[in-house]
Amino acid sequence: MPVHTHLTFADPFTAPRHMNISNTPRNSSTITGFILLGFPCSRHGQILLFLLFAGVYLLTLMGNGSIICAVRWDQRLHTPMYILLTNFSFLEISYVTSTVPNMLANLLSDNKVISFSGCFLQFYFFFSLGSTECFFLAIMAFDRYLAICRPLRYPTLMTARLCTNLVVSCWVLGFLWFLIPIIIVSQMSFCGSRIIDHFLCDPSPLLALTCKKAPVIGLVFSTLSPVPMVILFILIMVSYALVLRVVLKVPSAAGRRKAFSTCGSHLAVASLFYGSVLVMYGSPNPEHDAQTQKIVTLFYSVVTPLLNPVIYSLRNKDMKKALQKFIKL
Known part of the structure; x- marks a missing residue:
């Protein structure tokens, strides 16, 4: 992506704190790219954060990889519900990988620099994968609606072909959603310090660094983010309202418990993800201080993917049995 700009510090005191400038010429130094401040603290604190996030990242990979x-190992789980779950787990692995490795590298780095192309690629993949997750949570709710509200027609409605088409559609729509905006932003000029007070290339601090303010672009981002999330979240809530109405009519307590257990896992994951994302991007013009942005972003981009396998394995008996068999191999 052709961005012909440079980041210049004419005075060491204009560089962000915790950057190593001991080997930098005092008169001028040129750094090409942005600077992600991440979590400014002492060197000891940076190492502790590195160990914490590295541990969370490894647990996320192991948990979702185990699902x-x-x-794949248990033939009984080769159904649309679990096929969607495996794709969702792979999506969670991709989601955390789009940001956490770079964040870990920055925690041990002195200059915190990310190249222009690296920043825009991270921006694109992070938000594309996030959009894909929104679509996946919606079709997983749709699958549960068909299974519980239309049980007799479920095998003929949710066929392998429809399941495959839904999965492919989620990935394609997710990666097309932010394609045009990121191309536009990548062609813009950036002035000033080029310092992003975040651990990833988020649109709000990124657009604040453009030489010429573009309210239209800001409006596009503030519209693209909340509108599909709100619509999909409403669809999920409507699906589960219909499911709840049907479940409450089930005469046996065991049947009700099984239905609640099946839907409860997905509803918990959806609520955690949508709840934190809507706090961040749910208003037309979201304005949050840097610390709030980092904390909320950490929750939906790092913590939620970690909780996904925990929630599904604890609340789903079939998944628990399959995991136990897989671990004993």
């Missing part, structure tokens, strides 16, 4: 392997 994928368990479902």
